[in-house]
Amino acid sequence: MELQLESIRKVVGGQVYLYEMSLALKPGLNVLLGPTTAGKTTLMRLMAGLEQPTSGRILLDGQDVTRLPVKKRNVAFVYQQFINYPNLTVFENIASPLRIRGGLSKTALRERVEATARMMRIHDLLDRLPAALSGGQQQRTAIARALVKETGLLLMDEPLVNLDYKLREELRIEMQNIFDSRDAIVVYSTTEPVEALMLGGTVFVLDQGRLLQSGPVLEVYHHPDTQRVGEIFSDPPMNLLDARLEEGQLRLADGQRFPATSHMAGLLPGAYRIGVRPNHVTTAPTGPSSVAVPGVVELAEISGSETFLHTATAPGPDGSPGKLVAQLEGVHRFELGQPTTLYMDPDQLYLFDMEGKLAAAPERIWEEAV
């Protein structure tokens, strides 16, 4: 089974929702990653048949299904809102797609519903109405409703975004197991790079209605084609520093230089933008070649067991304020306004040209991804 979208485009009232793009989806997990208004939901609605593309074709196993109404397609959709029929019990909610389709005996239907409910661990709640469930249970019911149909295409539009952190982790792991056990094309959209990395599979990075890059998740993560992909696929966003490459040396805004070695060797001289992930910025030098960037503490956010340290560094050549964010393991205290020096390792720097295209990427270090 394969879903192909051939040079599809979506324009609504003169506004471009999706610029022309082509993508092929294979059984397994396909993650659509992008910020809001990237076009993820529109793309999924096209895949489901809820909307028709302005131009282009959608092929399912080579068969054109572009104009096939959603009723005749075999798809399931889970939304970020918890969508269940409000006055039907959990059992009836899960059974509803099967009942509409028909052709199942009473006992077979009951078995299917119960098996799915057990898989989503809501089999004790079958008699309840959705309003009597917690948010997590409501979404489990909605997911069960999507799974019970056993469709070839399962679309999940940010299904976990309205749940709290713990539930999200729990459900994500369970769903991963369910996806693995099925031979369906699963399309999962998210705004969070971490979620994409955890889920794995193939990732499609979208931004402002454009498909920027696609491929295996780790590949895209380690080798972003453009600065924008690097920004989207990094949370907190990738740090970007202006630099000039002259005589084999990179010069930062504050005037300090360091040799452009290893993966950065052999580049043409000129203006570049250095990209460095916050988790690669440290408070102590990691080696003899570490580059020291002096700055002033602007903000220290504590997130879980990590601290995000924001510093103001030397302004760029155009006078724009310089910024460097470090993602530090553990909870640390910093005084605002306190001068501090952060370090980055030249081996972990990305270089983008001024058009935002990748010029050099560090050697891949596979084990540090997740």
Add this chain to the structure above:
Amino acid sequence: MEKTKNNRAWFLVLPVVISVSFSAIIPLMTVVNYSVQDIFGPGQRVWVGKEWYVDAVRDADLHAALLRNLLFSFEALLIEIPLGVFLALRMPAKGKWASLALVLIALPLLIPWNVVGTIWQIFGRADIGLGGYFLNSTLGIPYNYTLNARDAWYTILVMDIWHWTPLVALLAYAGLRAIPDAYYWAARIDAASNWAIFRFIQLPKLRGVLLIAVLLRFMDSFMIYTEPFVVTGGGPGNATTFLSIFLSKLAVGQFDLGPAAAFSLIYFLLIQVFSYIFFTTIRNIGRGDTA
């Protein structure tokens, strides 16, 4: 822990206490006062105890008016609620037509009640009224709301439907717009029919606003006064004498303040009881909704 005593908080409640006293408690107590006395004139009154209440409860005319009013409210609700929901479902959801439809549908609500009565009084006349003339001369159906009790009844009913269905439609329209689009997408993915969408998504989601619509329409139709007063004055005979018309005839027409006061209190109680029954029953139907 030591508690500080400070009764000055009372002053904050005082404005409300004073305004509610003047707007509700004092007038109501005046009515209570009247209901246990026979008023002959200023300074001339006799204590009669519960006599007016007993009279009111036994009054055959009052029974008839009560039944008439219940039947009227029942018929009005039976037609206005489904019709209002139907209109709301048919109204465009967005675009310039939506605004136009909203304005058109809300128009009857903007007309003062006695003007509504006047409009229909003229509209129904066989000689100069568009509706009355059409029925009598064009269709050949004898129609005269001043002579025929049935015609009068239907005139008042149709007028009420014309006047108040828009309220139900607006409430239902607002309720429908509050349903997230994802529900409709989900239903389409499930290949649900339009009827199933209405039955399993729209209707349950509308329960909250429909409860309010039913309550408002019941209370208003149970207290209907101005429109029938203008059109028929309660006639012909007693055919359109609803409770409030009956009451005003008693109080203003015959100046029987005592019986009118006693009956007012019973009337007040009836509305409360019916509203409570409606409220609790509808709230308990299909309690699965969070909206």
